[in-house]
Amino acid sequence: MMIGGKKRLILAAVSDFLFSTRIHEVARQIGMEVYFLRKANEVFKEFTVKPELIIVDLNNPAVDTLELITKTKRDPVLSSIPILGYLSHVQVQLKQKAEQAGCNLVVPLAVFAERLKRFLEGGLV
Numbered sequence: 001m002m003i004g005g006k007k008r009l010i011l012a013a014v015s016d017f018l019f020s021t022r023i024h025e026v027a028r029q030i031g032m033e034v035y036f037l038r039k040a041n042e043v044f045k046e047f048t049v050k051p052e053l054i055i056v057d058l059n060n061p062a063v064d065t066l067e068l069i070t071k072t073k074r075d076p077v078l079s080s081i082p083i084l085g086y087l088s089h090v091q092v093q094l095k096q097k098a099e100q101a102g103c104n105l106v107v108p109l110a111v112f113a114e115r116l117k118r119f120l121e122g123g124l125v
Helices: 017-029 040-044 065-074 092-101 109-120
Strands: 008-013 032-036 053-057 083-087 105-108
Touching (some): 017 032, 017 109, 053 065, 053 109, 065 083, 065 092, 083 092, 083 109, 092 105, 105 109
Parallel strands (some): 008 032, 008 053, 053 083, 083 105
């Protein structure tokens, strides 16, 4: 299955239904397509367009998120894709591990929800 038609593509390793729905809706509003990863090795599938962003729920029980980040940043084709991670604001150690693995930006859940549209439009700063 080829993923990513003519729309701009986002990959999301997100299992929470509410966040998945919100990401999908905001992406649709701005003309982007979202593909939700179910396991870490899916990121290495064939895409018809290069994803512009990878979103990672660092507490996703279905995906080894640190492995996903590390493998993506080690892949010569995918390493330039920005990775946005989110977690609970009290998870300081997990935030540090994600940053060490190569996550470009790690934010608390509240910040992620508040700035979602800006993040999807390419504003990781």
